Amino acid sequence: MTGAAPDRDDPLAFVRAAFDLPEGIIYLDGNSLGPPPRAALEALSHAAAHEWGRDLITSWNKADWIGLPMRTGDRIAALAGAPEGSVLCADSVSVNIFKLAAALVNAGAPAVAVEAGDFPTDGYILEGLSRLSGARFELLEPGAGPQTACEGGVLVKSAVHFRTAQIADIAAEEALAARRGVSIIWDVSHGAGVVDLNLAANGARYAVGCGYKFLNGGPGAPAFVHVHPGMADRLDQPLSGWMGHADPFAFADGYRPAPGVARFGAGTPAILSMTALHAALGVFEGLDMAALHAKAMRLGDVFLEGAARLGLESVSPGRGELRGGHVSLRHRDGYEIIQALIARGVIGDFRTPDLMRFGFSPLILSYDDAAQAARILCGIVESGAYKDPAFARRGAVT
């Protein structure tokens, strides 16, 4: 297929114009760092020069900086299928996992678990929480799920796996978890903005996620935390900084948690970074997450079809199958191939030891982009062009 026909019929093709993308590249790394929507650059520039530079301290009220974490959270709630007021934008995924898991430990969870091979920081944080709190740390088998986690414990699990793009069945896992009193904290970092998470309908009670991947919030954009409205007021969140206080500007000596998910605030939010994320989320308004997910999968299919003749092993679900927004192919020289692709304007990323990841943001990519990227990949692999010493490994980042 050439990709020409589906692009002409793509009802999402217009969205690309909302982005400021460099000429001459095919960006397949929106799963790692999404590109800037124009509105994000404009909002950031306005926040810096005008809100900070002209209105200074008064912007906490005048520009509603103080409300920005909940306003940003509400935009995320809308695309993640969570109720309004149930998502707070704050801190990083790592810190938010700590807050949620620690609150559940405070509520009596005897253990905190993660599956081996899941996104590493999730486990690192639980190890740290375990050492501090005495809750047992469990490293489960890959894909083991809540049925093997400790009864009454916590399981942190990716909704979309960072290597494979495998999508977890949230509703099914929650049903299993309920039988054993396990609380699942869903890490939706690789799913938010590309998969129809439908958190409430699927029964997810706790989630964290990242703002800089498919949400396009900018490098290191603040993360978010979701707590089902019925649960938040029962949770004692121990990273209890002043931004989670019921009345931070009372400057009282004793901590009193804010109602709802707002109690998951800790320190003063990074307003400039959060402003970029808030504006970036505006791109999703009016778009249907199911349609975005369908396009992302079809983009991946076009790519896999174009690269099929290379016979590379895919660790992701294959053509026509359900997966998240990226596709991971295995090659011993994956690092070098990714460098050679970048040199030719096709930007994917590499995950040690041998995975080439290609992200298919449905907001910015055409089917022709996906087909062309596959053609360039085939050319590089078949010609051996990646063996050029210029592409040799020196260390990889992100």
Added chain:
Amino acid sequence: MTGAAPDRDDPLAFVRAAFDLPEGIIYLDGNSLGPPPRAALEALSHAAAHEWGRDLITSWNKADWIGLPMRTGDRIAALAGAPEGSVLCADSVSVNIFKLAAALVNAGAPAVAVEAGDFPTDGYILEGLSRLSGARFELLEPGAGPQTACEGGVLVKSAVHFRTAQIADIAAEEALAARRGVSIIWDVSHGAGVVDLNLAANGARYAVGCGYKFLNGGPGAPAFVHVHPGMADRLDQPLSGWMGHADPFAFADGYRPAPGVARFGAGTPAILSMTALHAALGVFEGLDMAALHAKAMRLGDVFLEGAARLGLESVSPGRGELRGGHVSLRHRDGYEIIQALIARGVIGDFRTPDLMRFGFSPLILSYDDAAQAARILCGIVESGAYKDPAFARRGAVT
């Protein structure tokens, strides 16, 4: 005094040109939110449009985003008198207090203490840590210091008090602390960039501080954490996210801390906000912190002298006395007076229940500014202009 003579002789007067300040205001709130240095706005704009927008994911290496937390930390180390490599820029003050205090609890500290009336989030965080870890939480008398803290415990204490601007004698408190095995975590939020902290020479081992006050890093700028080089490798920091891992991009299942203060990293840093802070810190290069502090105190003296006829109680050290960069005056109608001042272009802030705070950033203010602000304050108080209903209290922020 008119202020004219000292301004002519002020060797720091040139620094103001580095800032982008609105016309017609006297900004006395640099203790709460510093104004933007031009270099910060430029760096932010470049980072957004070029590093993010053009170079995308490659900027983690190309623009050294990955090294930004330590590079920014080094600029803070230089002005705080801490060794190179001993300061990491990361997260918020609240989160960094948690990391440090929790690491010390992991090392055996039986209790965590704060003085009543110190900056509230410091105590809130220790309360949370206490509930999670079992370490005892102690609320000490104001100014009680390490001699009343639990032996072998942790004390979080402001180097400059947020209400009074009282400066702690770091060296003396550390000597007292050493006798009782108390670890002091210095909260230098209201001191960094305006007081000559001299952390190493004064024997401070642990410190946290904020990037958005006298450091001018922008609203909610990332905070920082300092650990004396000899101590960092012994600390088990439980907010152990991937950015504190010795090799984050190995994506290994087990946590292995980075050497030194880098192990206090947790999640992905907010690059846009941190870029603004990093550039803002460039303003301090080549400036002498002792000279900056002397100017800040003299500015406060000029203000206090000009306002002396009002006979308001100062909760700060008075004219000619040692204090940090701000001055706090008490008035029953302080809120309304601050609003009336803002309406006349003099921007200070209010701290409940009755404190008017005026910050004297030596980077941006002239002695004439300080004298004029005092004249305007006198006019408002003496005329009763602040009783205008337009200035009535509706809730105060920061």
